Amino acid sequence: MSNTPDSAVRTWIEGHRAAFLDDLVEWLRIPSVSADPGRASDVRRSAEWLQAKLKETGFPAVEIWETAGAPAVFAEWPSGEPDAPTVLVYGHHDVQPAAREDGWHTEPFEPVVKDGRLYARGAADDKGQVFFHTLGVRAHLAATGRTAPAVNLKLLVEGEEESGSPNFPALVRAHADRLACDAVIVSDTGMWSADTPTVCTGMRxxxxxxxxxxxxxxxxxxxxxxxxxxxxxxxxxxxxxxxxxxxxxxxxxxxxxxxAELTDAERELFAELPFDEQQWLRTAHSHGTLGEAGYSTLERIWARxxxxxxxxxxxxxxxxxxxxxxxxxxxxxxxxxxxxxxxxxxxxxxxxxxxxxxxxxxxxxxxxWGATRPCLTPLDHPALQAVVRAMGKAFGQKIRFTREGGSGPAADLQDVLGAPVLFLGISVPSDGWHAPNEKVELDLLMKGVETAAHLWGELAETGRTGRD
Amino acid sequence: MSNTPDSAVRTWIEGHRAAFLDDLVEWLRIPSVSADPGRASDVRRSAEWLQAKLKETGFPAVEIWETAGAPAVFAEWPSGEPDAPTVLVYGHHDVQPAAREDGWHTEPFEPVVKDGRLYARGAADDKGQVFFHTLGVRAHLAATGRTAPAVNLKLLVEGEEESGSPNFPALVRAHADRLACDAVIVSDTGMWSADTPTVCTGMRxxxxxxxxxxxxxxxxxxxxxxxxxxxxxxxxxxxxxxxxxxxxxxxxxxxxxxxAELTDAERELFAELPFDEQQWLRTAHSHGTLGEAGYSTLERIWARxxxxxxxxxxxxxxxxxxxxxxxxxxxxxxxxxxxxxxxxxxxxxxxxxxxxxxxxxxxxxxxxWGATRPCLTPLDHPALQAVVRAMGKAFGQKIRFTREGGSGPAADLQDVLGAPVLFLGISVPSDGWHAPNEKVELDLLMKGVETAAHLWGELAETGRTGRD
Missing domain, CATH: 3.30.70.360 (Alpha-Beta Plaits)
Structure with missing residues (x-):
């Protein structure tokens, strides 16, 4: 199935784009701000909305998992094939605080599409990047003629990531049997830029x-x-x-x-990227660099x-x-x-x-408020190479490597489940995570759908290979 | 007239106490917060209220003086005697910001009398201490049988003291001829305590x-x-x-x-006061001392x-x-x-x-926001000694000397008018200036009235002596 023509997948996805975006806009209207106790009912509403939507997508089992804080959503779709590897997708449905007076041009919870961009709190971090998996798995089925995914597909979408995931380690430990998997796909990071697609190998x-x-x-x-x-x-x-x-x-x-100090090889990999400090400063909305002596800007944000x-x-x-x-x-x-x-x-x-x-x-x-552990994935891991291939089909370009300065609870999954953690994200630095006027680029969002459509086939092959 | 029995003055004042306090409460209800642009009309209303009340007191001329900011009130009551010295009383009618949620037990602009104390923003700083002069001058006339004060009495009550008096130097310069005087009495400071009446000799x-x-x-x-x-x-x-x-x-x-470094004599004068650091800390609502090395707490707040x-x-x-x-x-x-x-x-x-x-x-x-100059009055100045005598009659005790850690525009008056600046205040440290639950002790407020009733006679004698 990894041989399905890329163009056929793309065409199928384009045909479903409008309805997919309508649904995402509906989700983004829910102000699921986990840091604000006054928004607890909105965070719950967000979980329930997602539960319903994942059932509609075709997941046979979708559950709300309670925590000491905000609820998570868990969904499972068995492959039906005995040898299929099991993959767990991680994302979060809570968002950062946002208020119009912080500098938003429009209401943060009234999504607006303008110039090919969708503006709303959570558009990129992380509702958009969770939601592309719903259309992605349907595209995978449509393109392969399957009735279930090529992998045993699990989704875990937590509700406290923006509050430091205080209850996430306990949740993962409590449900370790249900979450058992061969690889974790974290959909809560970004790429280098629209022109330079990359896969992330670690988070702070x-x-x-x-x-x-x-x-x-x-x-x-x-x-x-x-x-x-x-x-x-x-x-x-x-x-x-x-x-x-x-x-x-x-x-x-x-x-x-x-x-561990950065190796020369790692510093070179960072240095290979087309980094333009003036451009980066514009993305950072900043007017000067300042940080730890002896390190470049990329080293400061990714590795220090x-x-x-x-x-x-x-x-x-x-x-x-x-x-x-x-x-x-x-x-x-x-x-x-x-x-x-x-x-x-x-x-x-x-x-x-x-x-x-x-x-x-x-x-x-x-x-x-609760800690999130750092994590790093080896560059030569077969599952990481599968992600690179799926992205390569979607983007039609060489895929490079980055790290992520931000944080997510990936390391907890790695530790408890004993599975490698891979990162799949299509957001770009200008998306304004945690900032006013957060947005997602619609073309890149659809590349995310396309990557997800190819990924399960690529991982199924890797998984079988890995078990030989 | 300085020979009028102190008890007769006291009796006359007691008979007018209730009406005097009713008036003060009315003034305190006006939230004349000069730091808040939204309160500008209240500051103006406060000036107009005072203007009307000073006319009622008997001042033949009472004027509102405009500035680039909030208005001041000027009142004048000539003695009628050719040799009489001229005295200018200074105070202010604006107050610090105050909101119930800052920790006030009652509304800051709804005055409450409880246990012999009047609670309201401005009760001590400075409306109460300006207002005791109205009853004071009437007591002076009643006790002496005069129809005009023994001194040429002038009052200048500004409206921006709590904002650093940005327009006060210009105001004083513009009206230097109207303000000309032999001595300035600043009624915007405090005493050591209810038990240890003091006169202040300088402000930071x-x-x-x-x-x-x-x-x-x-x-x-x-x-x-x-x-x-x-x-x-x-x-x-x-x-x-x-x-x-x-x-x-x-x-x-x-x-x-x-x-100039503090002299040993000055340090001794400070050290003579019955200073109890634990008691002072309670007044400061604080739980430790911290400040410039090599100086005592009193030196730190008065002279550094x-x-x-x-x-x-x-x-x-x-x-x-x-x-x-x-x-x-x-x-x-x-x-x-x-x-x-x-x-x-x-x-x-x-x-x-x-x-x-x-x-x-x-x-x-x-x-x-605008600077206020520091000032100091020599301890042996005859007018300072007149203030000490008037306070002595009111309090029936030895009057000691302090300084004031706070600031007022006294030095501008000293510089422009070429007159010595004296301080007459009856507030005590626990009155909570600039803090929630500001109050004035009613017994001390009435001692202020009594001091003012004696002061014009004492100063008239000094003034004549001074001119011989």
Missing amino acids: GLTDCQIDLYGPDQDIHSGSFGGAVPNPAMEAARLAAALHDEQHRVTIPGFYDGI PTAEVNGIGGGYQGPGGKTIVPSSAQLKLSFRLVAGQDAEVIERSLSAWVADRLPEGIRHEVTF | GLTDCQIDLYGPDQDIHSGSFGGAVPNPAMEAARLAAALHDEQHRVTIPGFYDGI PTAEVNGIGGGYQGPGGKTIVPSSAQLKLSFRLVAGQDAEVIERSLSAWVADRLPEGIRHEVTF
Whole structure:
């Protein structure tokens, strides 16, 4: 079936494009923001919507899996062939917070198509990239004349990825038997660009936290008391500033323990990509580069861990001035992790480091939101080569390799299920993940459908080969 | 007239207390927050209310004086005696911002009397302390049988003190002839405590500013871009943290230039006061002391300059986490100044220091809200001694000396009018200036009325003596 003409698959997909996009738009209207407790019912509605749609697609079994937080969706479609390998597709149905006033040109949960792009929160991260599998598997059946996929196909679509997947490891462990597979396909990453299709070989991990600092029991007069009592806004600033040394290396004790230095070969693979720093800065909406000394921009975002201030707040933030010593301040930090780092060790080290640095008179709390482990896939893995072939058929071009600076719970799947993790994503850097005006390129979204249509055949062959 | 029995004055005042408090409550209901552009009409209403009330008190001439910002109120009551000295009372009718959710037990602009205290924004700072002069001058007339005060009495009540009095120097210069006087009485400070009445001999100055930092044009994904571009929230934190060295001395170049070190005599005068650091910490609602190495707490708040973070904000501050590099951040800083420092020099130095420290890719703006100069009055000045005598009659106790850590535009009056500046305030540190649940002690407020009733006689004698 991997010999089905690529053009026939493409034609079939084009014929179903309009209805597919209508469905996606309906899903994107559901504001499934997992970080906001007030949106819990929307996250549940999103899971139920997906459950219904996957049944309509043809999955014989589709279940809502509860967690201590937001629900996940699990779907299963057995191949029917005894030798077929089992593949688990991973994605998420929750999205980042979004509000019109953050800089959106249109309502984030009112999808708009303009100039071949679909604008909405979650268009690329990750609803669009989950949803291309629904049309993909139907195209695979249509092109091969099968009534079930060439692989035992499983889907796990979680609802807390944008909140650091706090309950995902427990969910995977609890359902390890149902999730058992020969390979995991993560559909939650991107490509280099529309012109340079790539497959991703690893993601950074993440741990993030909130540090609350409390000083005076109420805001106090900066003239009457200022200069003589500790100021929690100042202490929040001091903590943030002390996270890096002058080389922009993270100062938390033990932070770099266990990291393997990049090899020359890996640095060369990065350097081969057509990287244009000015173009990259435009995509980053940024006006300068800054990071760890001794590393290129690509190395900094793909292969080096970071400490970032996601939010800081304390004291008066209204119009004009207010001469107070504020009573409290808050710091939201995230740390990107790379292979070799242990989030738990770093969390303990950070907690001790914070406690050590604060003066008498400042009470504090550190709350971690849950860690996501980093992961890396060997470049010579047969299943990775199958993904490369499927993409090659869809794109008609050489497929190159990247890594992903972002984080997903892929490593948990790898660890618990003992299966290699592969990445299939068609999003591009300009899609604005986590930013206002997130979008997906419709042509690339359809290439995603096409890749998925070829992938199950390619993996079925690999799987059988692997079992010989 | 300085020989009028103190008890007769007290009795007269007690008879008018209820109506006086009713009027004050009416004034406190007007939310005259000068820092909030949306409250401009309330600030104007406050000025007009005061104008009407001063006319009712008996001032023959009461005028609203316009500025580029909020209006001031000027009132004049000539003595009628050719030798009488001229005294100018200074206060302000604007108040700090206040909202119930900041921690107020009652609505900040719905005054409540409880346990001998009047709770409302502006109760102590400064409406209560301006308003005691209205009943004070009437008591002075009643006790002496005069139809006009023993001094040529002028009042100037500005409307932008809580915003750093940006237009006050220009106002004073423009009306220097109308404001000409032999002494200025500033009614915008406090005493040591209800048990230890004191007169203040100086105030710190102030300059405050907002620093806006701009990084990416929008919030961007901390996984895709973090660790490789500058983060304005981190840069705001770095600026704040760099304001002090490890000795908690301010690092802005030239910040300490021109300051006279405290003499041993001055340090002893401070040390004589019954200072209880644990009690002071309770008043400060704070749980530890922290400040410039080598100085006591009183020295730090009265005689040393400071740099304080009044507010910091940037990135995501909602519930949970959001893994972004924020597009902007904001820092609100205030600097308390002492005699010898020049606000303009420090503002220029700060601006250059900020520009020097920011990396490429961070655009910034520094906005100063307007400076207030520091001032000090010699301890042996005859007019200061008159204030001490008037307070002595009202309180029946030895009057000691303090300074004020807060700031007021007294130095501008001193400079432009060439008159000594004296301080008369009955507020105590627990009154909660700039804080939630601001209040004034009603017994002390009435002592303020009584002091004002004695003061014009005491100053008239001093003034005549001074002219011999």
